[in-house]
Amino acid sequence: MAEPKIGVFICSCGTNISHVVDTEAVREQALVLPGVETARTYRYMCSNPGQEMIGAAVREHGLDRVVVAACSPRMHERTFRGACRAAGLNPYLFEMANIREQCSWVHADRPAATLKATALTRAAVFRVARNEPLDGLTAEMCPTTLVLGGGIAGLTAALELAEGGYPVVLVERSDRLGGNLARVDLTAPYLDSARDLLTERITRVRRHHNITVMLHSQLKALSGFVGNFTATVQTADGEAPRTIAFRLGNVVVATGYREFDASRITHYGWGKLPNVVTSFEFERMLRSGRIETKDGRPPRYAAIIHCVGSRSREFHGYCSRVCCMTALKYAQEIKSAVPDCYVSDLYIDMHAFGKGCEDFYKRGSEAKTLFLMYGKNEHPVIRRAPPGDDCEMLIEVDEQLSGERIEIPADLVVLMVGMEAREDSAEVAHLVNISQDKDGWFIESHPKLDPVATTTEGIYIAGTCAAPKDIPDTVAQARAAAGRILARIARGRIEIDGVFAEVHEERCSGCRICNELCPYSAIEFDSEKRRSHVIAAACKACGACAAACPSGAVKARHFTSEQVLAQVEGLLS
Amino acid sequence: MSHEPQIVGFLCNWCSYAGADLAGTSRIPYPPNIRVIRVMCSARIEPEFVVEALARGADGVLVCGCHPGDCHYSEGNYKAMRRFPLLKQVLEAYGVENERVRLEWVSASEGQRFAEIVAEMTERLRALGPSRVKAALQADMLER
Amino acid sequence: MAVRVNPKLITELAKYGADDVQNCYHCGNCSATCPFSKEPFVIPRRSMRYLQMGLEKSLRGDLEPWLCYYCGECSEQCPRGAEPGETMMSLRRWLTSRYDFTGLAGLFYRSTRAEIAALVLVALLTAAGLLAYGYIWGGGDLSAFDGGEGRRPFLPASAIHVFDWALGLGFLAVLLVNVARMWHFTMRSRRSPRVSAAAYLKHAVLLPVHFFSQKRWAECKETTPWKMHLGLMLGYVTMLVLVMFFLEPLQHGPGIRWEVHAFGYLATAGLLAGTIYALRGRLRKSRSSHRHSHGTDWVFLGLLLAVVATGVVLHLTHRLGYGTAANVTYLVHMMAVVPWLARYPFTKWSHLVYRPLAMYFAALQSEALTSRVRGQEQPAALARAA
């Protein structure tokens, strides 16, 4: 490679740098370094005149590499790369030496600071000499989106995308749309109609020309990368079962949850005691207008037990988030259907955190619901009442707020069964290559930065498949996922920054260490060639693979070993 | 005058380098003995980098990454964490004192912490005196 | 052994006034605010809890309601408008009805109508009885009030005196039975520790002290109610003593013993002041303790006012020498006095016995407990275990 022509530009940032660092000395030191054609100082490199100075120097000296010693690259790297591009240089043939934040602003000793600044500049010069011109890639973005799951989350996401003007394929495993919400009558805390909500969504989805609904169908395989996936779906919708494959750009996973199996808690006697029902069974009673015991009598005493399977050591540690409000809803509904029925509500902590929820809790109290608090990790025991008692069952529990061991009369007991990850969640996670937490919920790429994206580019999660959620939060999350996708599609092609890893096939031994290592599964293994290769579009350039590759076949562009080692040399020589 | 140790720092771009910058913006002074190299993630740091630094005369090497759980690449810092003990074993074999090579977690808001770490490490290395492994390592490097 | 909750009790208690208690979500704010809340007596949250859950036995054994003087602090700070103060008041009413073996208390509290009917009946009987006496055994001359000009009074003091004593002792008997029941419920409850006879004697002095002073009430933030009540209270006692022991001179003029009348005036003043204060408060609903008024409260104040007023008029007419008017007023006065006394064992009035007793019992219990669990954790919890 021809001897590089390097220009070094040292900023004194007003006096911010120069009051501690002898910029002139730094300049002189830089001038003698190999490949350095010119070295200059200026008051404000970042200002327009400063940037023009760089351009002029490039033209005058035919520079092919530029070093700016100034503030932190996190502040102005973008700016100076722009300047280089403007001067006709590849922006990656540029380096910054941070002599402000990490030198002049933290050191008082002028000689020492100057020495350090010189070293930092030298390191940058050595490195830039080994920098390579890089070009970003662009890949095409297929506008079709695959939505997995036809619950409220899936329906909402699909609609949002379709109305944004892009095609959507909605794949639902069961034979109807609506998911778990379709089993619910009213919603807490305002007792609005769940059915109206679903009817509205489903009607819109059904009649929207951009949406293809596939019932009785499931995803069998997903290959490719963001913007360019290929999905294989097996469907029994309509005529004979068949598999179809189609291209798509993004996936929204909205597979939802399943309810906890109440029979796992034996002392609740669900399945044995006739009048112990789960929340979903009770919803059915509500919808059919039969709030009564199995022998057709209206209950005199009803009891509702919270946290069935949730917040407990032996079952699920987490809170299922919606049960408290649903329980309060049941209390109201029982009072409405059977006005003279006494309702007891056994809870641990009353999670009434949402909009209108605290008020709903108070209404529960005003309706004379008897709230009884039991301890976490201890369970009420339900048993048949002795004959001649005025109730069917007795619930025995240590009541926390009175400190008494009490027994509660009950003719009807409703178990607030919690949410848990669906039995097929592991399978789905594997198919779309996202990870699950210890409870089986899908993991978002970052709970706050990016709560709907996953570590796999182009795969988004929405609703209760990520964690328990109420309807408003689910709807919001579904829209969020759609929003992220809309934004990406709108940009058309996906730009990929020039900085990513690449595998030298001839050096690759096919050991596949890097495959496992990559948090973004951006490294695929080509089983014919027995070689790994990087999907640039998916790579986020952390460089973990490069560091781990035993045969040094992986190259982290712009952070190659040569470049880093050159920096080390520069710092220490 | 007493020996002035030279420290090479490898800082991850997202937390630690930002933390070091914050020390600057909040004008928290620390000894000038450290010179920093920025990498995208602590997982990028190869043992070779550290060895090279020591071989070229660094008296100490400081590796910083995001706090466990904070990694921008979700778990790069864990990889670094796992890699580090092995590296130390190797270096010990060369007779590199334990204090010379350190792995620390510094978040983007911990300018103060970064300054303290550097100050404290500089002190230790001063006490330790110049690194004696330079020659040995260089010889070894040449072989490779 | 588990205790059975009774969700019905709370509806029952509503008749006694407590209709907000279900709003309580047990933040514990009230108990920490109440100046009387000292272990083992955590006031008022625990009683409220028992009430919500309908643990009648525990509630019946509680002394807490009697330890509350309804300063209203708790109700003002309550985040959920559960009116702890009012709940304690209602509990006192309910307890009174539990202590009362006749069941009349319960009846009166549950229905003000029933109470008024009963009172009217008593009043009429009194009137009939006195008239009959006056015409048959008495002087028979309605214009003769005192023994002036050697005429025999229509209603001779001696007779009334006997009548008073008979009446008084009768009600006292009833009250004593109720007191016995109170003792049984509270001092023999699951929560109560056993107390030695010696201890009973040792602290006996507390009874008169609390009876006359209600000194703990003075610990409340606002002390006016206490002062007013004290006036009322002393008024009663003085009047009672005068009537029971000095009826003759009281009825027949200062000519006989002027100092009796001096006391009479003082007592009347105290009574008037107290009554008017109470009435104003309840009408204006100024203090939270006066915001809610149970039917019985009005009846009580009404009667009280009637008694005092007729008493005053009686005195005036007598002094001015209108014999007939005096006698008529006297009749009316008695028609108020007798029912008023008659309510004594069954209604609010009885608190002047129950309260000092509760203070006394509370002192005994906490001493018994602290001596038992000295240096140990959680006395209240232990109390429950006892």
Add this chain to the structure above:
Amino acid sequence: MRVGVYLGQVRGSSVIDLDAVANYARNLADVELVRVLGLRPKLDPHRIRDEIREARLERLVLAGDSPGYFKPAFTNALAAAHGNPEEVRLASFREHGATDRERLERAKSIVACAVLGVPFPLVAEKEARVVNPATLVIGAGIAGIQTALEIADAGRQVYLVERSPTIGGHMAMFDKTFPTLDCAACILTPKMVAVGDHERIELFTNAEVAEVCGGPGAYTVQIRQRARRVDAEACVSCNVCTDICPISVWSEFDCHLTHRKAIYIPFPQAVPNAYMVDPEACTWVTSGGKKCGACLKKCPKDCIHLEEEDRTVDLDVGSIVLATGYELFDARRVERYGYGRLPNVLTSLEFERMTNASGPTGGRIVLKTKKLDKRSKQEDWVIEPSGPAPQSVAIIHCVGSRDANYNPYCSRVCCMYSLKFAHLVREKLPQAACHEFYIDMRAFGKGYEEFMERIKAEGTRVVRGRTAQVTTENGRMVVKGEDILHDRLVEIPVDMVILAVGVVAASGTQELARQLMVPRDEDGWFSELNYNGDPTLTERGGVYVAGMCQGPKDIPDTVAQASAVAAGVLHGIASGRGSGDLSALSLNEIETRARELRASQLASS
């Protein structure tokens, strides 16, 4: 289909005139029977059943503010009368925005839809309009930033207006975030920088919305841009001006724990990263240019322009995003906790600053100490990094929340950040005792429950029972409360009390609501179009709500909602659908649409 209409109210103040609606319903086709039940009626299922039998009703419509409260009674009755229990329809005024007297027409149309058995939102679909592709985002906290970035990343123009001198909102003040305890700065600052130099985002800090005119799809918004008096482009934050400035006042960003100069930058990573002049404090400004002006002479880039005036900017936008966030409840109102009276009673936000590594104490938890203030020449409680560390700390939940005397609602985030505080205290001061007083521990989110267990295990004492008062006994603070679960009263001496203060809608919310004609709920937050179905839209065409300003929310929920808004805006621009005003639809329009929809449904089934 024979329909019976029942009207009932559950809220005390009946806002809609039920009789008027009843009279309207009587004239609807199919309606056989109309009954006004009134306020919280006592319902007798048997009577209703017989009524249904007599009138041979096949469908029941329950109308009112929240008719769901009566539904089970009627479902039962209908079932008992051998009708189809699925045929009980709700006409909820509250749900569909018939929330005040003026909305009578809306209430009628809601009933009309229910009688025909078609969902109101499906019928009352906002009309499509051409939408100006530019968007205005009001408020640049995490919600506003997220929304702005996503819309801009999709290549659409965004105007981001922020009242304070820097973007970032409350989150920029935090140190760590629950439950992962990762640093707020690591999450937020990159986003802030991204906003700062995004070519599609025009940023107005130190600015407010003055006036809104125009309508859905084409709003014209006037922005009042307060003078910064420093050229943000040219300024390189070299700090010279601040060093020379003689005036120092309390720092808002540090919650009045430290001082700042009259020319200042709120915090090192502020965006825009430039200094600004506080006109109230600056001597030059207050003296009308007669006094001081030291910074002018010193500034090496001459980018200080003290004479700069406020100006107004007019923006044409198609969509408006409300992300105005929240303010803290004023803890002074709860006098018994002594905030403002006792020096070491802190609000949650003050503690956030204190524990923040880049905060006034560099992250040290210290007590305030009495110091003689040089300027005012009087003793003052000040906070210094060298201050003494507390031996015992109390954290009090629900300050101003869940309380009929203040805010009835739950602020949703306090429980978790209190647990976070407890962790920070135990971590930074292992020898210090930490007591936490709560009513219900609301750890509902992903990983929250586990977090709570962890904190308990770390040795924080959690007491179920709200503190009644904070008093002082011989110089030391004492918190008094009931430990309900252990059935005892506790009086704990502490050195520091942290109040988990609730949140309230940001000041100016009311004015903004008036300007934009967006309704607010009884607690003062902006009302969403539909609680379940459309949590990010509003009545008003093209006006969206994101984050806390719609109701208390934690960061993950806020970010999700912000992205959701972006989706709405983007598809609004793309399709124009649903960008009209809901209130623009007339009753007859809705009636006809409903009938058409009914017909098409019958046809398809």
